[in-house]
Amino acid sequence: MDVQSQAPHIFDEETLIALYDDHSDSIYRYAFRSLGEANLAEDCVADVFTRFLERVATGKALTGNLRAYLYRVAHNWIVDYYRQEKPEADLEAQPLPARNANPEKHLSEKENQAHLRQALLALPEDQRLVIELRVMEKWPYEAVADVLGKSVEASRALQYRALKKLRQSFNLQWM
């Protein structure tokens, strides 16, 4: 459910539960990809929606796309987490599920994935969202454009820019 510029009074009980049902899984997946750990991702989801409730309680209307707002809160939570937990060490320490038996290759994959996570977190918000929704979640461009409040063409361009930045982040190291 996308709610734009909604006044808080529309958030009745049913709506609040529906919002959670609609968005919690995708926020979880985003958190897991960034954190690499299931329990931490659950904590992130819980805190994101608690912050959302706190925001609603202030009585200020939410502006922009709700999904984008939730991703933004999740992103801030993740960045805060790494800030407190020494990012390099933690990013390296969180393995992803699919692993290769070759130790040297495994180490390289781990490094690359850790680097990619950092690079993704460093992207501007709209570029990060395009990668998350379009590349990771396989949404059609039209839906991504809707969340971003941009045209399909602009969303394509954002993806192009984001991928270019990610490639460059690796190639800077190579150079």
Next chain:
Amino acid sequence: MYKKNDHPMTDAELEGLLAELSQVPQRNPDNAARTKARYLIAVGKSLQASTTEQTIKTRRKKEFREMKPFFKKFSLAFTLAAVLLVFLLGGLGVTAAAASSALPGDPLYGVKTGWEQTRLQLTRQDFKKVELNLAYAQNRLDEIETLIAAERLGDLEASVQAYETYILEALAGLEAIRSNSMAVDSQLDRAITASLGKYTADLETLSNRVQTQRRTRFDEAILFSKSAGAYHGKIEFVGTVNAINPDLWVVSGLEVIITASTEIEMGIDVGQQVEVEGWVDALGSIYAREIEHEADGRAFSLNGKGEFLGIVNEIQPDYWVVNGIRFEVSATARIEPGIRVGDFVEVEFVRNDKDEYILREAEFAFDDDEYVGSVDEIHTEYWVIDGLRFELLPKSRIEKGIKVGDFVEVEFVRNASGENYLLEVEFADSEIYGVADEINTDHWIVNGIRCEVLPNTKSEPGIKVGDYVEVEFVRNQAGEYILLDVEHEDAYNSSDAGYGHHRHGGDDDEMVGFVDEIHSDYWVINGIRFNLLPKSEIEWGLKVGDFVEVEFFKNSAGAYFLLEVEHEDD
């Protein structure tokens, strides 16, 4: 796999890394449920706090007066959260597990069905609700099988009834979704038809395992499953009972099929007025879900006027018969076009001094629907739009100039036989993006298309020839483009979007897009005209439709010049 200090990362390597990163293992359902329970508690507290803050003074007075029980102050969410937490964290988790295999008549059966109801209540998406209802219908069939194996035939009734109820809930969910999305609708239709086909086969198999005298109940459930597969829509109408049989009633001349799950109010007799709620299948057969006394005959006595839903039995120039009741048709009666005998209609009427019913308005009981799509075929009797056939009516309103391939908006109704009747078809509102080629007081030309300017046309100040704009338009009956709104295309103007074309003064810039046109002296990419220069570098083999990266600059007059264009694989 890419390895640092080896070579620059390629597109394929980055894609591989992103694909790996996108893999997320299945979320642990217990953990997910705990997180949700935390949220529900927070919702409950938040709503409670909000209520407290807003109404504390008035509430104290009111509570003092009315002495409401304490528990009523808690919200549904808070209560559900508490139940969830008890289930997940407390000893009752074991009970819930044990209850999952409980059968009707067992002490824990209520826990099992209660849990199903809780899950249904917590599910807000119609699609998921339909899936859950179908899954729970399957649970009931599993129970029936176990009960037969255990020779507990006396307990079968509860499972059979619950089975039918879940199917009806699934069908009602389908009805809710039907209005939102035709694609989802047909997908769900297929899923439900497939499920009901399987359920029918299961019930037939189970029916063969029980003694003949028990089979009647199964036959009813089998008939129900078969008929429910043809569910067309929910109905509700008022009529007079003509005949009462165990599995078939006649109400105002209409046959109403009674199923195992039909709820019938006690004491109804022939000659009385009743309200029938149920559904109709694609052949027009009516299945009752509930039949009750028509409350005080209000439909026919309320200040001498009323309205009700019914089936058209007869249509004559001066009168109609609906549900066996004759309605005189006056010259001022408003009658929706396309209604035929057999259709469900909503009738509004008055009763005159002679106790005659005068028809004021008759319209399809099913709401008008709207549909947007491309015209596939145009015939004198019907049109096909995005694969869906729409029958034409004498009064169908068709905007002039529409031809095959045009994008149109259709208003239509679907009758009881599932046929679509076209009420109106017109060019769909649309928008285009492109470069403003000309700006005049009475028309603009954008991307070579002439758009007429009307007094109510809105245009963002500051737009000049050469700017990239978003145009909202409609086509009029003559096929002209009428400009509704024109504004700068924001994404294009944003530097983040990768264009940055507002950096005047000859700065180079780049963008990505699709090649629309290729000419000897200019190209059109994403609707923008790029003039070629002698030094323009063009990668060999590019053609219309390719996705390309363009390096360009814009001069002070606003014209674009192509420096380099190449394939962009992303």
